[in-house]
Amino acid sequence: MKKATKLAALVLAMTMLVSVFAACSNSGSAGDSNSNAASQAAGQSSEAQAPAAGTELKFGTNAEFPPFEFVAANGVIGQYDGIDMAIAKQIAEENGKTAVIENMEFDSLLVALQNGQIDAVIAGMTVTDERKESVDFSTPYYTATQVMIVKEGSDITKASDIADKKICVIQGYTGQTCMDEMGYPYEAFKKGTEAVLELVNGKCDVVVIDSATAEKYVSDNQGLKIVEDPTAFEGEEYAIAVQKGNTELLNMINAAIEKKLADGTISSLAAQYAEAE
Ligand code: GLN
Numbered sequence: 001m002k003k004a005t006k007l008a009a010l011v012l013a014m015t016m017l018v019s020v021f022a023a024c025s026n027s028g029s030a031g032d033s034n035s036n037a038a039s040q041a042a043g044q045s046s047e048a049q050a051p052a053a054g055t056e057l058k059f060g061t062n063a064e065f066p067p068f069e070f071v072a073a074n075g076v077i078g079q080y081d082g083i084d085m086a087i088a089k090q091i092a093e094e095n096g097k098t099a100v101i102e103n104m105e106f107d108s109l110l111v112a113l114q115n116g117q118i119d120a121v122i123a124g125m126t127v128t129d130e131r132k133e134s135v136d137f138s139t140p141y142y143t144a145t146q147v148m149i150v151k152e153g154s155d156i157t158k159a160s161d162i163a164d165k166k167i168c169v170i171q172g173y174t175g176q177t178c179m180d181e182m183g184y185p186y187e188a189f190k191k192g193t194e195a196v197l198e199l200v201n202g203k204c205d206v207v208v209i210d211s212a213t214a215e216k217y218v219s220d221n222q223g224l225k226i227v228e229d230p231t232a233f234e235g236e237e238y239a240i241a242v243q244k245g246n247t248e249l250l251n252m253i254n255a256a257i258e259k260k261l262a263d264g265t266i267s268s269l270a271a272q273y274a275e276a277e
Contacts (some may be wrong), residue, residue: 024177024178024182024232024234025232025234055096056097057088057092057095057097057100057119058100058101058102058117058118058119058120059099059101059102059120060102060103060104060109060112060113060117060118060120061080061084061088061101061103061104062104062106062109063082063101063103064106064191064192064193065192065213066082066213066273067082067212067213067270067274068124068213069081069083069085069122070082071103076089077099077101078101080101082273083142083266083270083273085099085101086269086273087122087141087257087266087269088101088122090260091253091256091257094256105172105190106170106172107172109121109123109241110131110135113241113243114135116243119242119249120240120242120249120253121241121242122240124210125238125240125241126144126210126236126237127140127236127239131241134244135242135243136243136244136245136246138240138241138242138253138254139239139254139257139258140237140239141238141240141257141266142237143235143236143237143238144212144235144237144238145211145228145230145236146174146175146178146209146210146236147209147211147214147226147229148162148208148226148227149206149207149214149225149226149227150199150205150206150227151199151202151223151225152223152224152225154206156206156227158227158231159182159229159231159232159233160232162205162206162208165204165205165206166187166204166205167179167184167185167187167204168186168188168198168204168206168208169187169188169189169207169208169209170190170195171188171189178208179208182232192207192209192217195209196217196221196224200221200224206227211228212270214226215274216274
């Protein structure tokens with residue numbers, strides 16, 4: 001590649017990174033101590049991590065996030081199914097590898113990636129400035145937003161209505177970050193299903209969670225509805241994370257994602273899994 005072309009590509013890539021959406025309208029990049037330490041450890045090194053060796057490509061996920069990842073009797077990768085699982089399988093196979101899934105808590109994913117326990121994270125993970133301090137993200141493959149799940153008779157019509165309601169979020173999700181930034185108190189649950197059960201049982205008034213997952217929960221549970229508020233919750237972009245500096249794997253993933261975005265594979269997977277029971 002010519003130097004000028006390389007530079008142009010770099011500038012474009014950097015512009016794309018800068019223009020990545022934040023989760024909430026006033027989302028900053030507070031950065032916690034963990035990610036700072038991690039980026040110091042991983043970021044400055046000139047030695048990029050070797051790409052996934054051998055024939056396995058190990059993806060970390062948290063299979064509690066339908067329609068992106070969930071446990072099913074006959075998943076696309078063993079017991080794991082969903083949009084992300086199908087994407088992971090295709091990326092691996094198109095590159096002569098076998099996708100292996102490590103299912104863990106959402107909060108543990110980035111640490112596992114930094115430790116080299118997994119090669120990449122595919123978990124409906126939103127690109128945020130804070131996360132970018134510790135890992136590199138691929139080209140985004142899906143746009144979502146935070147929404148509010150409420151009971152059908154609820155008087156909540158906008159985000160500011162929930163200020164003094166009982167709010168449920170899921171630990172480590174961007175929904176929690178949004179509530180922190182808005183300064184609303186909440187209770188955090190380990191799983192989306194637990195938060196939704198709390199709502200169904202009348203123990204909380206609203207669950208703040210990603211849009212496609214919210215739709216899944218609303219269709220699976222009677223008496224719930226979704227309230228959107230685009231003025232409070234901006235678009236979020238999901239991407240695959242790799243270790244900082246692992247450009248070889250990142251390039252491989254980006255090439256696959258860009259092809260799947262262009263040829264409609266990802267949108268048809270999204271449609272297919274949104275409808276599936
Ligand atoms: N998109 C949200 C986030 O990145 C939730 C992702 C998930 O639970 N898998 O925090």
